[in-house]
Amino acid sequence: xxxxxxxxxxxxxxxxxxxxxxxxxxxxxxxxxxxxxxxxxxxxxxxxxxxxxxxxxxxxxxxxxxxxxxxxxxxxxxxxxxxxxxxxxxxxxxxxxxxxxxxxxxxxxxxxxxxxxxxxxxxxxxxxxxxxxxxxxxxxxxxxxxxxxxxxxxxxxxxxxxxxxxxxxxxxxxxxxxxxxxxxxxxxxxxxxxxxxxxxxxxxxxxxxxxxxxxxxxxxxxxxxxxxxxxxxxxxxxxxxxxxxxxxxxxxxxxxxxxxxxxxxxxxxxxxxxxxxxxxxxxxxxxxxxxxxxxxxxxxxxxxxxxxxxxxxxxxxxxxxxxxxxxxxxxxxxxxxxxxxxxxxxxxxxxxxxxxxxxxxxxxxxxxxxxxxxxxxxxxxxxxxxxxxxxxxxxxxxxxxxxxxxxxxxxxxxxxxxxxxxxxxxxxxxxxxxxxxxx
Amino acid sequence: xxxxxxxxxxxxxxxxxxxxxxxxxxxxxxxxxxxxxxxxxxxxxxxxxxxxxxxxxxxxxxxxxxxxxxxxxxxxxxxxxxxxxxxxxxxxxxxxxxxxxxxxxxxxxxxxxxxxxxxxxxxxxxxxxxxxxxxxxxxxxxxxxxxxxxxxxxxxxxxxxxxxxxxxxxxxxxxxxxxxxxxxxxxxxxxxxxxxxxxxxxxxxxxxxxxxxxxxxxxxxxxxxxxxxxxxxxxxxxxxxxxxxxxxxxxxxxxxxxxxxxxxxxxxxxxxxxxxxxxxxxxxxxxxxxxxx
Numbered sequence: 001x002x003x004x005x006x007x008x009x010x011x012x013x014x015x016x017x018x019x020x021x022x023x024x025x026x027x028x029x030x031x032x033x034x035x036x037x038x039x040x041x042x043x044x045x046x047x048x049x050x051x052x053x054x055x056x057x058x059x060x061x062x063x064x065x066x067x068x069x070x071x072x073x074x075x076x077x078x079x080x081x082x083x084x085x086x087x088x089x090x091x092x093x094x095x096x097x098x099x100x101x102x103x104x105x106x107x108x109x110x111x112x113x114x115x116x117x118x119x120x121x122x123x124x125x126x127x128x129x130x131x132x133x134x135x136x137x138x139x140x141x142x143x144x145x146x147x148x149x150x151x152x153x154x155x156x157x158x159x160x161x162x163x164x165x166x167x168x169x170x171x172x173x174x175x176x177x178x179x180x181x182x183x184x185x186x187x188x189x190x191x192x193x194x195x196x197x198x199x200x201x202x203x204x205x206x207x208x209x210x211x212x213x214x215x216x217x218x219x220x221x222x223x224x225x226x227x228x229x230x231x232x233x234x235x236x237x238x239x240x241x242x243x244x245x246x247x248x249x250x251x252x253x254x255x256x257x258x259x260x261x262x263x264x265x266x267x268x269x270x271x272x273x274x275x276x277x278x279x280x281x282x283x284x285x286x287x288x289x290x291x292x293x294x295x296x297x298x299x300x301x302x303x304x305x306x307x308x309x310x311x312x313x314x315x316x317x318x319x320x321x322x323x324x325x326x327x328x329x330x331x332x333x334x335x336x337x338x339x340x341x342x343x344x345x346x347x348x349x350x351x352x353x354x355x356x357x358x359x360x361x362x363x364x365x366x367x368x369x370x371x372x373x374x375x376x377x378x379x380x381x382x383x384x385x386x387x388x389x390x391x392x393x394x395x396x397x398x399x400x401x402x403x404x405x406x407x408x409x410x411x412x413x414x415x416x417x418x419x420x421x422x423x424x425x426x427x428x429x430x431x432x433x434x435x436x437x438x439x
Numbered sequence: 440x441x442x443x444x445x446x447x448x449x450x451x452x453x454x455x456x457x458x459x460x461x462x463x464x465x466x467x468x469x470x471x472x473x474x475x476x477x478x479x480x481x482x483x484x485x486x487x488x489x490x491x492x493x494x495x496x497x498x499x500x501x502x503x504x505x506x507x508x509x510x511x512x513x514x515x516x517x518x519x520x521x522x523x524x525x526x527x528x529x530x531x532x533x534x535x536x537x538x539x540x541x542x543x544x545x546x547x548x549x550x551x552x553x554x555x556x557x558x559x560x561x562x563x564x565x566x567x568x569x570x571x572x573x574x575x576x577x578x579x580x581x582x583x584x585x586x587x588x589x590x591x592x593x594x595x596x597x598x599x600x601x602x603x604x605x606x607x608x609x610x611x612x613x614x615x616x617x618x619x620x621x622x623x624x625x626x627x628x629x630x631x632x633x634x635x636x637x638x639x640x641x642x643x644x645x646x647x648x649x650x651x652x653x654x655x656x657x658x659x660x661x662x663x664x665x666x667x668x669x670x671x672x673x674x675x676x677x678x679x680x681x682x683x684x685x686x687x688x689x690x691x692x693x694x695x696x697x698x699x700x701x702x703x704x705x706x707x708x709x710x711x712x713x714x715x716x717x718x719x720x721x722x723x724x725x726x727x728x729x730x731x732x
Contacts, residue, residue, distance in 0.1 A: 094695070095695035098483055098698070099695075102483065120482075121482070121698065124482070126484070127483065214675075214676060215676055267568065267587065268567065268568045269590070270589065270590050270595075270675075271563065271567065271589050402698075403696055403697060403698055404698055404699060407697045411503055414677075415502075417679065417680070418592055418679055418680040419680075
């Protein structure tokens with residue numbers, strides 16, 4: 001009897017230990033599963049074209065499908081593989097792409113933001129193939145602005161073709177709230193802050209400016225827009241290339257403006273995404289949101305009519321300036337179906353391709369010869385401004401600065417939102433500039 | 440010299456493939472990660488220039504990683520305490536074999552069937568100040584219980600802990616319940632005959648017998664907690680500021696968003712050491728128990 005009891009007690013102890021062992025062992029299984037999943041097989045061979053992007057949602061997926069349709073019409077024998085990875089601003093897709101490129105299994109062509117994300121991540125690493133000859137033979141010099149060509153070029157070669165242009169510095173407003181309070185869409189920072197002051201007491205919750213700051217990149221967009229407003233395009237380009245200091249008065253002014261804006265935003269912003277912020281405009285609980293022009297797609301999907309229910313102007317103080325977020329397609333070295341990929345980027349750069357893609361995506365074409373009449377009024381307004389405005393690349397979206405810098409600035413902006421310490425953040429930003437921009 | 444015998448060779452052949460695979464894919468990669476953490480690798484092209492402990496020094500100098508360490512310790516302590524207390528409490532109650540206890544036993548176990556991703560999403564909604572718990576508290580006239588939850592740096596980590604405890608305390612309960620059911624009734628009977636109160640019999644008879652279970656629970660929950668990633672990823676992404684950032688999330692961002700592969704490997708190595716600090720004593724204890732028998 002006593003013996004049996006002892007066995008039971010032993011059993012209890014053993015059961016616990018075994019359970020522990022099973023769970024500890026499980027993490028190994030997870031690890032192996034993850035290894036398997038991160039390298040999806042891409043069988044080489046002709047007759048195939050694998051396009052890697054993060055266009056999975058609504059309008060952007062539709063736009064991509066339009067371009068596939070055009071490609072299919074021309075090269076019906078090619079089987080298109082649409083390799084997409086979901087996730088805002090491509091943050092997840094970029095991680096997957098890196099593991100694929102490291103593993104020597106590149107797609108045939110992939111989506112990449114123009115500028116540093118392309119040049120410092122992939123071109124300097126020697127992972128890309130130049131497309132200079134295609135650029136020449138397609139005559140893109142005469143149809144795509146030189147400012148754009150410059151940010152997809154290095155060492156005399158062109159490395160990818162711009163498909164679209166998004167605008168980072170846009171101020172969106174609920175037209176009814178502005179009309180009811182006889183406020184004209186503000187163009188200067190002073191006008192904007194006084195409009196916010198006027199609306200604060202009139203809206204329930206006292207948050208006339210909607211903000212969704214989960215991930216902090218939205219605050220980084222406020223930073224770059226405000227730096228542009230305070231210092232102008234030349235200072236902007238200097239500071240984001242490490243040639244001017246972040247402790248400059250212009251940057252401190254920009255941070256001070258963010259600080260002022262933060263007293264008019266919704267308190268739950270750290271848990272909201274950008275789209276949740278735009279939802280506040282639709283609900284009428286906020287009047288303004290500063291966001292890229294992908295916000296337009298969100299508004300129209302909610303059956304809001306441009307220039308009737310909502311409108312857009314350049315973000316305060318940045319009239320005449322255009323922060324560009326530009327998607328491009330390039331060809332990696334060792335693309336398994338190289339010739340198909342060359343044909344793909346020809347479609348991407350063609351008038352037909354950009355006319356089919358951009359209205360769906362909500363962006364404007366990179367080419368200047370696409371008829372504006374097929375676009376909504378806000379896109380038409382932006383197309384006109386794009387032709388005359390000073391163009392600067394976005395840092396928050398990887399064009400002006402390397403990912404390492406943009407991501408670290410994200411963190412710093414997260415701290416700034418809590419501490420609102422202008423001096424400290426300016427000096428921390430300069431430290432990041434020293435570490436990541438002076439390579 | 441023992442003669443050749445299939446009986447001896449077969450088991451070795453059977454386990455050889457898994458030993459080789461584990462040696463390569465677990466220990467080999469751990470070794471490679473540790474080595475990478477001592478190099479200058481930055482950007483997508485590997486750079487194996489040896490730089491010693493530079494990555495570790497820089498890492499510990501960053502405000503973010505300092506916050507990570509504090510957060511991990513804080514989270515682990517409260518997560519363990521919450522799970523153990525709630526799990527043990529529920530197990531003791533269910534062990535009374537009251538009516539309906541089988542229903543509750545299942546109810547408490549259900550959260551375990553969900554992944555942290557689902558739990559995180561649900562709790563993010565619950566904690567939303569606009570339409571979650573705060574509204575409930577307001578309607579119940581309990582406004583003093585309202586909080587900023589995930590939106591305030593001061594409360595975000597505790598809110599995260601609540602969600603994690605909700606998910607894992609059922610598991611703890613199941614372990615304790617198995618332990619309690621395994622304790623022979625005669626032992627408690629004997630204690631009662633000796634004049635022990637219900638509390639005394641629990642304190643001096645039952646509790647010591649639950650020690651192995653408790654230790655196992657601490658090990659399992661502890662290593663889950665140190666490596667927590669998915670819950671944070673969904674609920675807060677480390678924010679506001681660094682208030683809920685964890686080493687695993689930092690490692691992911693550093694490696695795959697910032698392309699600082701060497702520094703990411705350094706975080707991974709620190710994380711491994713932290714988990715080892717917890718697991719290795721357990722393994723030693725386990726092994727010693729093995730040899731005693």
